[in-house]
Amino acid sequence: MRREDIFMDLIGELDDNYIALTMSHPKRRAIVSVTRNITFVQPVEVENNVSKRELRLYYITRVLGMAAVTFLIVGAAVLLIMNWDKIIVRDPDTPPVVTTDVTTVTDPSIIDQTETGYIDAADWGITMEAVSADTDGVIIEIRQSGGSFTGQIKYGYGFTVEKYTNGEWVQEISQYGDYWEYELAPDGTNREYWTYGKKLDAGKYRIVKNFVDLRAPGDFDIASGYAEFEISGTNDIDRFEQITDTSMPEPGISSMYGSYLDFSSPWKIKVSHILLGMYTEQRERGSEWVKNKENIPTPYNLYDSMNLVSFCRDLDISWESIEENVREWDGSVSYPAGTPKEEYEDIERFTEEELTALRNGDAETIARLLASEYSIVIGENVFSPEWLYYHTIEDYRAVGVTPEMIAEKLPLYEDTFIGKDIGTDMADESWTLFKAKLESYIISGKTIPDDMLGEWSVADVTDNAFSEQEFGSDNLESLNKMLDSLGNNDVKKLYKQAYALCTLTERDYDDLSNDNLLKQIYGDFQYSSERAVLLDISGSAYACSSGYLWESFVSAYKSVFEDDYADRLIADMPCVYHYGKELYYSGVTSTLRVMLYPEYTVLKNTNDEIVIREICYNIDYETKEVTDEVRYVNENRFVKTSDGWRCAYFGINDTKKSSDQITDTSAREYTLNRIDDPFGDHAFEILENAFYGEWEIAEKHEPYEEKLSLTYSKDAFYHGMIVVSGICETDEIYAIMFSNGGAGGALVIEKSSPDVMYWTDAYPISADGYTISVGDNIPGTYINRKAEVPGLKSGELSELGKKKLFNIYGKKFEDSFNELLEKDKSEGIYFDGRTVYPTWKDIFRFGEATPYLGTLTDDEVRILMPYYYEDDSGNATELYAEMWFSKYYNGDWGSGTNVSITPDASGLKINGKPIPNNELEEFDLDAMTGIVFSANNKTIKELNNFLESIDNKEIVQQYKRAYVLRTVAFASDDVAATLVDDTGKVVAVSTGFTFESVMNAYLQVFKSEYVSDLFADLHFYRYGDELFCAGVSVSTPDCIIEYVFNSPDDSPDLAVFAVMGYAKDEKTGKKTDEIVLSKDAIFELSSVGWRCRHFGISDRTQ
Amino acid sequence: MNDEKIIELYFARSENAITETDKKYGESCRKTAYSILGSHEDSEECTNDTYLKVWDVIPPQRPTKLGAFVMRILRNLAIDLLRHRTAFKSGGGYCSVGYDEIAECLPSSESVESTADRNAVRKAIEKYLSSLPRDKKIMFMKRYFSCCTYAEIAEGLNMTEGKVKMSLQRMREKLREHLEKEGIVI
Structure with missing residues (x-):
């Protein structure tokens, strides 16, 4: 028997207690809870007004005191208790209850306890009182006194909570429970804490519980009791009052798990661990102390948080007694076998150094020695991740947390808080915001102090612009000649400066860098990586530090151009930004024009105005015909102002102008007619309209048709290549701001003319809005942000693609889609044990790949992603990963992910009922091989005999596997469905195996490039998860078979099997020389073992 | 009743x-x-x-x-x-429990020296299970006793499927380590 079978058998032999767990009912989510076997806890004196916290402490310390599993820790405002369902405090004087004989047959344990009983529990002398309640749970006290019950009063963990709404009690929560496992003794009192399983709003509520009067097993009555309570507000009001970053949502880490302590506690667990003995001695004061400490959110001071030192100091307890308890505790700790060290090391005994520091109250040393590894230590202050979470980066600066400190912790947080470990994951949104905040602070740490920033100089760029390489010596000569003719040295200089500034973005953007300073600050910096960068809302970098003062950049422009014109030029530049006092810039898409030569004509030359016509003959690479010459004509104007000569207009930057548009200053507007209906004003509708509406070019001013194709934008949008950063509007227009790679732009639609859309070149971002320039006649339009694109992050543009699908296919499809993505969370796409592509969730979340729609029919959606599978020798096979959705007759959608060799573009239709995906078999190649080669027939026997003679068993095994895969039909015994073509002819039949398992089997045996051929050859089809096959069979002529194996000495990585068939002599039946069959199989040794590159078969018919 | x-x-x-x-x-x-x-x-x-x-x-x-x-x-x-x-088709695989998954629970034969009998193995598994919190015990038993899918377990325990999967993976690794430590060979 195989090891796996033995293991599974052993599991079946485990103790009844474990097997009983398989019938466990869902547990309630609860921050604090206890197991049903709570009765092992010794009775304690019940006090009035016992708080939830006290109960927690009691049980934690109680259990700790009993040296049970020891991860139950008092932390700062958090208690970690595993797997407890309920807290119950029993009356110490409860007498045992004796059950009577069996008299009835109905078992109360099968009754839903949330169904209200017909008898009032008060009739049995049961009263319920809510001692205290908050948004998470309620403490109720259940008393029994008098009444007319006849047996044993019991109750379970089911309950309902009702809210008083409009004069009626409306059920808010129904907690199912079907075991009556707690007993209420006559004249007894039980006090319990029940968690609702969700947060309740303020309001008036009552909790309803059922009780049974159990006379004997099966003989009982049911009654209901209730207790009213009010919730006045949320628990977190006080806490959030002291949190400065109120924009942060709840982190979402469950306090059920240890990572919550990593997140919230500044200290190692052992410092926060208040032992039973200590606490019970200080019961009343301790309760008050706990309450006070709980009111301090995110404490960072030793004395503000709950720990041994603050406990000792605040309650005036001698350290000696604390230390005595601690040492005693340390000596008694034992750990269950198999507990990983990392899970308990934090509550190991204190070192002598630590105890000395604690004894001396040396806060700084304590902080150094005993701060949690997740916390940041500054002197005696210790800042937990929770503190960082709820505070702003200004707060960080104020307390001395540096960007370097954050940078050091961030990888640790990433490992701990986003689901690497069980139960530790922070909510996606919370983590995204937290990480963005931390990263923005890290980046801010790289910013250059203002006093180091350099002055940006026009002279530098002028020199560069007129270098021989950039401008050409002949052209410079021509220019100089014209400028000399002006007789105006100011304009001569200005002309060159204006040209240089207007063509700034045409050249290498590193021209904008203060290289010396940046090298000094960042070392060997790289664009957008080493130096400080600006991030967009998605966290993507869009501009980097230049090392120059922004004002010096603006001043440089204003020293050349008239002020308004300079402002407009800068606003129009797609690549410059300012952050603080520094100039930041991004790369831009060059127009890829190269000027061949210019012609100049001086149109006007007076004392206060000079106009120069410039005709540039360019090569335009955008036309993809480099021989094309395109003529650009500009009239460049210079005027004399009170500050001296300035350029009033310089046309060279109007790169969209063509020769026939000299006077058309709307040249940069693209006017498109829309075919479909106008849209509303909702952001998504605007996007939907912009990217999915059908548009056609109605009018154009440019020869660049490809650039105007909105098909491109739709695809790019769907595939996440275009990142939409916001929806803007003025009274007149909507604008969709987007970036595409390093460039940006806006799609602009006039409200008065919703059938026309403009695509502007670029946009600069300002602090609270955008400035866009739609056409030359519009000197910049300032617009305020209307909406962020909902849920859109970098690379997540496919979200909109998804939404499009959701719109088409409805809510059930959306649920199915999201469920599939969620399911795919922890699974990548694997082949041969290697990950070849990330999860679909990552694909959609991070845009790691570009999926596209395969099939879109009424009842089928397939999203495909091409990728390459590379074997160890580097041979790549193009494969497709696929998400598929198939609509069932009842409107539900089935879904799954597949890796597919041949995406089903065949147009075949399903006939019959396919096997549900969850009932498909995984193809087991080795099992199949074992069966085939144990067959009792002559061919197999002969083949086995031959194979036994070969020493290399690995090759033999691969040969056997290949033989099976090449010769055995895959049709299942019971053909559930068939694939048929348009004529109804059956093309393939159901195999009952998952497509992926079969394909993996092929990849284990054959070289990957051969697999594609084989799959096509074998006529395999995928439908859902299932492999459909043409039903191949192999026939061999009646002949004498001889087998040959050869592994050439000079090629040890090659092995060849040959099968020769010789015709039989009709009379004697003996072998003749006539060869009627010849086939071979070639195997190669690669680093992953032997793989077959060819396996010949004699005759195969479908 | x-x-x-x-x-x-x-x-x-x-x-x-x-x-x-x-x-x-x-x-x-x-x-x-x-x-x-x-x-x-x-x-x-x-x-x-x-x-x-x-x-x-x-x-x-x-x-x-x-x-x-x-x-x-x-x-x-x-x-x-x-x-x-399923002897013919898949050689006896378990419905939702894969071979790889079970293999992760079993000690590698190179890493141990002694062999234990079936009873000892069972006890070792029980010892390991006894060290687990209740949720994890349920997870383990639902998976390997009842062959529940991850989704079914997740639903029962109010967890995400990913958590269940991750948790089970860790449990398998820990169990293997535990069995190896106990000198078990299956």
């Missing part, structure tokens, strides 16, 4: 014993059988076989936990049936 009463019915050879067993445990039985066998027809057959087996062994046996007793019989019958039914 409580377990004790049902067992009394078995002892009294009352056919109501099976009816009551079915009332109380039928749903769990069918669910578990379906998880293993993946077929409603098979799970129904398996459940019925289980009741017959229970009928055969009570008396003389008097199980202290009838539910666990029934589930154990059912599960073992289902596994046997699965192995028999």
Whole structure:
């Protein structure tokens, strides 16, 4: 028997207690809870007004005191208790209850306890009182006194909570429970804490519980009791009052798990661990102390948080007694076998150094020695991740947390808080915001102090612009000649400066860098990586530090151009930004024009105005015909102002102008007619309209048709290549701001003319809005942000693609889609044990790949992603990963992910009922091989005999596997469905195996490039998860078979099997020389073992 | 009806014993059988076989936990049936429990020196399970006893499927380490 079978058998032999767990009912989510076997806890004196916290402490310390599993820790405002369902405090004087004989047959344990009983529990002398309640749970006290019950009063963990709404009690929560496992003794009192399983709003509520009067097993009555309570507000009001970053949502880490302590506690667990003995001695004061400490959110001071030192100091307890308890505790700790060290090391005994520091109250040393590894230590202050979470980066600066400190912790947080470990994951949104905040602070740490920033100089760029390489010596000569003719040295200089500034973005953007300073600050910096960068809302970098003062950049422009014109030029530049006092810039898409030569004509030359016509003959690479010459004509104007000569207009930057548009200053507007209906004003509708509406070019001013194709934008949008950063509007227009790679732009639609859309070149971002320039006649339009694109992050543009699908296919499809993505969370796409592509969730979340729609029919959606599978020798096979959705007759959608060799573009239709995906078999190649080669027939026997003679068993095994895969039909015994073509002819039949398992089997045996051929050859089809096959069979002529194996000495990585068939002599039946069959199989040794590159078969018919 | 009463019915050879067993445990039985066998027809057959087996062994046996007793019989019958039914196609794989997954639970033979008998292995597994919190015990048993899917376990425990999967993976690794530490070879 195989090891796996033995293991599974052993599991079946485990103790009844474990097997009983398989019938466990869902547990309630609860921050604090206890197991049903709570009765092992010794009775304690019940006090009035016992708080939830006290109960927690009691049980934690109680259990700790009993040296049970020891991860139950008092932390700062958090208690970690595993797997407890309920807290119950029993009356110490409860007498045992004796059950009577069996008299009835109905078992109360099968009754839903949330169904209200017909008898009032008060009739049995049961009263319920809510001692205290908050948004998470309620403490109720259940008393029994008098009444007319006849047996044993019991109750379970089911309950309902009702809210008083409009004069009626409306059920808010129904907690199912079907075991009556707690007993209420006559004249007894039980006090319990029940968690609702969700947060309740303020309001008036009552909790309803059922009780049974159990006379004997099966003989009982049911009654209901209730207790009213009010919730006045949320628990977190006080806490959030002291949190400065109120924009942060709840982190979402469950306090059920240890990572919550990593997140919230500044200290190692052992410092926060208040032992039973200590606490019970200080019961009343301790309760008050706990309450006070709980009111301090995110404490960072030793004395503000709950720990041994603050406990000792605040309650005036001698350290000696604390230390005595601690040492005693340390000596008694034992750990269950198999507990990983990392899970308990934090509550190991204190070192002598630590105890000395604690004894001396040396806060700084304590902080150094005993701060949690997740916390940041500054002197005696210790800042937990929770503190960082709820505070702003200004707060960080104020307390001395540096960007370097954050940078050091961030990888640790990433490992701990986003689901690497069980139960530790922070909510996606919370983590995204937290990480963005931390990263923005890290980046801010790289910013250059203002006093180091350099002055940006026009002279530098002028020199560069007129270098021989950039401008050409002949052209410079021509220019100089014209400028000399002006007789105006100011304009001569200005002309060159204006040209240089207007063509700034045409050249290498590193021209904008203060290289010396940046090298000094960042070392060997790289664009957008080493130096400080600006991030967009998605966290993507869009501009980097230049090392120059922004004002010096603006001043440089204003020293050349008239002020308004300079402002407009800068606003129009797609690549410059300012952050603080520094100039930041991004790369831009060059127009890829190269000027061949210019012609100049001086149109006007007076004392206060000079106009120069410039005709540039360019090569335009955008036309993809480099021989094309395109003529650009500009009239460049210079005027004399009170500050001296300035350029009033310089046309060279109007790169969209063509020769026939000299006077058309709307040249940069693209006017498109829309075919479909106008849209509303909702952001998504605007996007939907912009990217999915059908548009056609109605009018154009440019020869660049490809650039105007909105098909491109739709695809790019769907595939996440275009990142939409916001929806803007003025009274007149909507604008969709987007970036595409390093460039940006806006799609602009006039409200008065919703059938026309403009695509502007670029946009600069300002602090609270955008400035866009739609056409030359519009000197910049300032617009305020209307909406962020909902849920859109970098690379997540496919979200909109998804939404499009959701719109088409409805809510059930959306649920199915999201469920599939969620399911795919922890699974990548694997082949041969290697990950070849990330999860679909990552694909959609991070845009790691570009999926596209395969099939879109009424009842089928397939999203495909091409990728390459590379074997160890580097041979790549193009494969497709696929998400598929198939609509069932009842409107539900089935879904799954597949890796597919041949995406089903065949147009075949399903006939019959396919096997549900969850009932498909995984193809087991080795099992199949074992069966085939144990067959009792002559061919197999002969083949086995031959194979036994070969020493290399690995090759033999691969040969056997290949033989099976090449010769055995895959049709299942019971053909559930068939694939048929348009004529109804059956093309393939159901195999009952998952497509992926079969394909993996092929990849284990054959070289990957051969697999594609084989799959096509074998006529395999995928439908859902299932492999459909043409039903191949192999026939061999009646002949004498001889087998040959050869592994050439000079090629040890090659092995060849040959099968020769010789015709039989009709009379004697003996072998003749006539060869009627010849086939071979070639195997190669690669680093992953032997793989077959060819396996010949004699005759195969479908 | 409580377990004790049902067992009394078995002892009294009352056919109501099976009816009551079915009332109380039928749903769990069918669910578990379906998880293993993946077929409603098979799970129904398996459940019925289980009741017959229970009928055969009570008396003389008097199980202290009838539910666990029934589930154990059912599960073992289902596994046997699965192995028999799938011998040709997949060589006896477990419905939702993959070979790789089980292999992760088992110690690698190179890393241990001694061999333990079946009883010792079972005890070692129980020892490991005893160190787990209840949720994890349930996860483990639902997966490897009842062959539940991750989704079913997740739903039962109010967790995400990813958490269950991750948790089980860690448990398998820990169990393997534990078995290796105990010197177990299977």
